[in-house]
Amino acid sequence: MTQAVHAEADELETGSIIKHILRQLPHHKPRPSDEELRQLSIKKLEGMDAVALAGIKRAMPDHAITKEQMISLAKAIATLGFVGTEDPQLPIFRDLAGFCKTLELVEIDRATHGNCPGRQETLSAVDGFLRKDGLKQCGAFY
Numbered sequence: 001m002t003q004a005v006h007a008e009a010d011e012l013e014t015g016s017i018i019k020h021i022l023r024q025l026p027h028h029k030p031r032p033s034d035e036e037l038r039q040l041s042i043k044k045l046e047g048m049d050a051v052a053l054a055g056i057k058r059a060m061p062d063h064a065i066t067k068e069q070m071i072s073l074a075k076a077i078a079t080l081g082f083v084g085t086e087d088p089q090l091p092i093f094r095d096l097a098g099f100c101k102t103l104e105l106v107e108i109d110r111a112t113h114g115n116c117p118g119r120q121e122t123l124s125a126v127d128g129f130l131r132k133d134g135l136k137q138c139g140a141f142y
Helices: 003-013 018-024 034-045 049-059 067-074 088-099 120-137
Strands: 079-084 102-109
Touching: 003 018, 003 049, 018 034, 079 088, 079 120, 088 102, 088 120
Parallel strands: 079 102
Antiparallel strands: none
16 A cells, blocks of 8 residues: 555544545646635545545555456456546546557546536436446346
């Protein structure tokens, strides 16, 4: 586990997620004030078990999978990836789509790491993917 991941997990155990927010902040955006960060942290962790989230973070060392592992896993599985155009992870997703031919990548315009999953465009992409490919592969009906 990297020092950054360990530090984020330690912070989560105290009920804060500011380090994670700063890591995911789009590089071209100004840094929020300390009070804005504190309020955003409270909002994002509302209703969550921060200690359990810290455990999950520690259980995923380096949050990494090798290119070879991904190719091996993805050869027979249709996969949907969605990422916001303002998410710092966007270049990684594009790289992944370049070598993982079964990945359908959807870029959500002006979405960030934090708000992409709840956007209507994301939900529509998931719905369309499941109707087209996802559930057919596992023999389910949708």
